[in-house]
Amino acid sequence: MKIAVCVKEVPDAGAERRIDPGTMRLDRSGDRALNAYDLNAVEEALSLKEAAGDGEVVLISMGKEKALDSMRKALAMGADRAVLVTDEAAAGSDLVATSHVLSKVIAKEEADLVLFGQQAADSAGAVLWAAVADRLQMPVVSQISELEVAGGKITARRQTENGYDRIEAPLPAVLAVADSLNEPRYPSLKGIMAAKKKPQDVLSLADVGADAGSAGSAGSRTTVKALADPPSSGDTIMIEDEGGSSAEKILEFLVERKFV
Amino acid sequence: MLSYAFTEEQEDLRQMVREFAQSEVVPLIEEAEAEEKFPVQLIPMLGELGLLGIVFPEEYGGIGLDKITECIFVEEMAKVSAGMTASVNAHADLAAFPIYKFGTEEQKSKYLPPSIAGEIIGAYAITEPNTGSDAAGLASRAEKKNGGYVINGRKNFITNGTICDYCLVAAYTDKENRGEGISVFIVDRDTPGFEVTRKLQKMGHRASDTAELVFENCEVGEETLLGGEEGAFGALMEALITGRVSHGVKSAAIAEAAFEEALKYAKEREAFGRPLSKFQAIRFKLADMATRIEAAKALAYKAAWLYSTGQPCVKEASMAKYFSAEVADYVTREAVQIHGGYGYINEYPVERYYRDAKLASITEGTSEIQQLIIGRELGL
Ligand SMILES: Cc1cc2nc3c(=O)[nH]c(=O)nc-3n(C[C@H](O)[C@H](O)[C@H](O)COP(=O)(O)OP(=O)(O)OC[C@H]3O[C@@H](n4cnc5c(N)ncnc54)[C@H](O)[C@@H]3O)c2cc1C
Numbered sequence: 001m002k003i004a005v006c007v008k009e010v011p012d013a014g015a016e017r018r019i020d021p022g023t024m025r026l027d028r029s030g031d032r033a034l035n036a037y038d039l040n041a042v043e044e045a046l047s048l049k050e051a052a053g054d055g056e057v058v059l060i061s062m063g064k065e066k067a068l069d070s071m072r073k074a075l076a077m078g079a080d081r082a083v084l085v086t087d088e089a090a091a092g093s094d095l096v097a098t099s100h101v102l103s104k105v106i107a108k109e110e111a112d113l114v115l116f117g118q119q120a121a122d123s124a125g126a127v128l129w130a131a132v133a134d135r136l137q138m139p140v141v142s143q144i145s146e147l148e149v150a151g152g153k154i155t156a157r158r159q160t161e162n163g164y165d166r167i168e169a170p171l172p173a174v175l176a177v178a179d180s181l182n183e184p185r186y187p188s189l190k191g192i193m194a195a196k197k198k199p200q201d202v203l204s205l206a207d208v209g210a211d212a213g214s215a216g217s218a219g220s221r222t223t224v225k226a227l228a229d230p231p232s233s234g235d236t237i238m239i240e241d242e243g244g245s246s247a248e249k250i251l252e253f254l255v256e257r258k259f260v
Numbered sequence: 261m262l263s264y265a266f267t268e269e270q271e272d273l274r275q276m277v278r279e280f281a282q283s284e285v286v287p288l289i290e291e292a293e294a295e296e297k298f299p300v301q302l303i304p305m306l307g308e309l310g311l312l313g314i315v316f317p318e319e320y321g322g323i324g325l326d327k328i329t330e331c332i333f334v335e336e337m338a339k340v341s342a343g344m345t346a347s348v349n350a351h352a353d354l355a356a357f358p359i360y361k362f363g364t365e366e367q368k369s370k371y372l373p374p375s376i377a378g379e380i381i382g383a384y385a386i387t388e389p390n391t392g393s394d395a396a397g398l399a400s401r402a403e404k405k406n407g408g409y410v411i412n413g414r415k416n417f418i419t420n421g422t423i424c425d426y427c428l429v430a431a432y433t434d435k436e437n438r439g440e441g442i443s444v445f446i447v448d449r450d451t452p453g454f455e456v457t458r459k460l461q462k463m464g465h466r467a468s469d470t471a472e473l474v475f476e477n478c479e480v481g482e483e484t485l486l487g488g489e490e491g492a493f494g495a496l497m498e499a500l501i502t503g504r505v506s507h508g509v510k511s512a513a514i515a516e517a518a519f520e521e522a523l524k525y526a527k528e529r530e531a532f533g534r535p536l537s538k539f540q541a542i543r544f545k546l547a548d549m550a551t552r553i554e555a556a557k558a559l560a561y562k563a564a565w566l567y568s569t570g571q572p573c574v575k576e577a578s579m580a581k582y583f584s585a586e587v588a589d590y591v592t593r594e595a596v597q598i599h600g601g602y603g604y605i606n607e608y609p610v611e612r613y614y615r616d617a618k619l620a621s622i623t624e625g626t627s628e629i630q631q632l633i634i635g636r637e638l639g640l
Pocket residue numbers: 350384385386387390391392393394416417418419420462465470619622623624625626627628629632
């Protein structure tokens with residue numbers, strides 16, 4: 001079984017996120033890391049491969065060439081190889097443009113399963129997998145909290161707001177996994193040493209047969225018109241904890257207002 | 261050529277250990293410190309990640325990398341828990357490493373793979389109630405009997421003593437020959453006559469177990485001799501060099517952890533209407549702390565580099581251990597000072613760092629002993 005896992009490099013979780021008012025794009029400077037939600041998808045792909053006893057796990061990403069540094073983590077966890085599409089013309093891709101490029105790579109790879117994390121930690125769109133599935137004309141299941149793959153089909157439990165659905169779909173399929181699905185493993189030191197030597201293809205839009213007019217800003221259908229801070233929810237009081245004092249301060253506040 | 265760059269793999273290792281330490285080690289600290297108990301479940305976890313076998317060859321399940329790479333692991337572990345790091349180092353540097361260096365093929369294949377996988381834990385026992393720095397003054401004896409030996413003696417301050425599966429034990433086989441007459445035995449924990457008499461309560465490093473051991477007519481076979489009769493002691497001391505390099509990095513890491521807390525606190529805490537960090541006196545302290553940490557790390561990694569490249573480094577290993585101990589002592593003290601009253605309360609970690617740092621100048625050769633070695637290396 002061949003499993004493609006779409007991954008994204010994002011600003012490191014610790015970094016403060018900011019939108020650059022000049023370009024209206026996310027400021028992606030600073031330390032970078034693999035999107036934490038994608039690690040659940042990588043973990044699931046690796047356990048499926050291990051359970052099956054053979055197969056291949058291919059990482060697919062679009063981004064700057066430096067993104068390979070972050071992708072190396074998933075290779076160290078055990079993925080077999082990485083494909084990164086990097087191209088000047090891909091800069092500024094929105095979800096429509098990104099889904100075009102990724103679906104070209106996935107189609108070329110002829111993967112049996114395409115896994116996504118539930119969302120990217122930077123833009124938090126949580127729709128890319130749906131767009132990719134649509135382009136590939138494959139079934140899509142999201143928010144998967146349990147997964148079984150057998151007999152040419154998948155059976156998944158999808159978390160919903162008021163319970164869960166149990167869904168069956170034939171392969172090939174696009175799956176977006178919930179972060180509750182598994183605990184991503186740490187890359188072992190052996191894995192770290194092996195990662196750099198694994199195949200890592202850096203391809204252009206032309207290499208993957210993507211159309212430059214459908215990628216980057218040219219292929220994007222969304223534009224950011226204006227930016228504003230979220231509206232204030234009123235007179236919020238922030239209580240900072242100092243050596244465990246916050247509970248007392250909250251109580252004082254409630255007593256003062258005769259809530260308790 | 262002078263290069264301070266770590267390889268990409270080393271940087272990835274640092275990142276991995278950092279994430280592991282934050283997610284898996286930090287949650288264990290509170291209980292381990294309160295109960296003065298090393299969380300043994302950590303050992304197989306480290307084994308699985310390959311972190312107990314960094315310097316050991318692949319044939320024993322290791323990774324076959326160098327001391328510098330091992331130091332990166334030690335540094336990131338020690339930044340969160342010095343106590344747990346002490347137990348891990350005693351296991352890997354002091355127990356398993358001498359077996360790798362001086363053991364027979366049989367001993368290596370018996371002890372190394374499970375030690376590296378984290379299935380068994382090792383300890384190392386030289387110190388006795390009446391002798392520490394003067395290791396040649398130890399009183400334990402091993403007498404020949406039925407083709408094997410009978411060990412009698414007491415060992416004190418033994419890291420992992422309570423939790424070990426095997427222990428390297430130094431004892432005289434030729435008591436007439438001071439220093440030279442000592443042999444080292446690999447004694448399995450279940451050998452009759454090997455007793456753990458007491459677990460010791462300590463000022464710091466409470467997440468590490470330290471014990472008093474007694475060997476009473478403890479009969480062991482000839483195959484337990486490490487490095488041959490009377491051959492091992494000098495060699496064992498040699499193996500301590502790798503431990504000193506680790507200490508250099510470990511103590512600098514304790515200092516750095518304390519410094520980071522102090523820096524954060526100095527920016528947040530206000531006095532006389534402004535953050536502490538705006539006072540020149542506090543800034544100077546922080547500048548001094550940061551400078552000394554940088555120097556300690558440079559010295560420790562220099563020693564690690566010498567060791568890794570097979571160059572003599574007795575002097576530099578002792579300098580690194582000694583200097584980092586001083587830096588840890590100074591930096592943790594100042595970190596407590598910057599925290600004021602809160603620094604003295606155990607809700608802030610600097611109190612623990614201060615207590616942990618004190619061990620640095622005592623264990624595995626006191627600072628005075630390091631100075632003696634450095635003096636000797638200077639030809640004095
Ligand atoms: C938490 C902890 C864990 C330990 N783990 C282990 C372990 O796993 N295995 C093990 O074998 N040991 C272990 N030790 C023992 C440790 O290595 C000894 O405590 C150390 O070597 C000092 O020996 P001592 O305590 O007997 O002090 P002493 O040797 O009695 O020294 C007392 C003081 O005199 C100074 N001094 C001694 N000789 C000289 C000299 N010639 N010139 C100048 N000053 C001198 C010392 O520097 C020190 O300040 C541990 C100790 C502690 C506290």
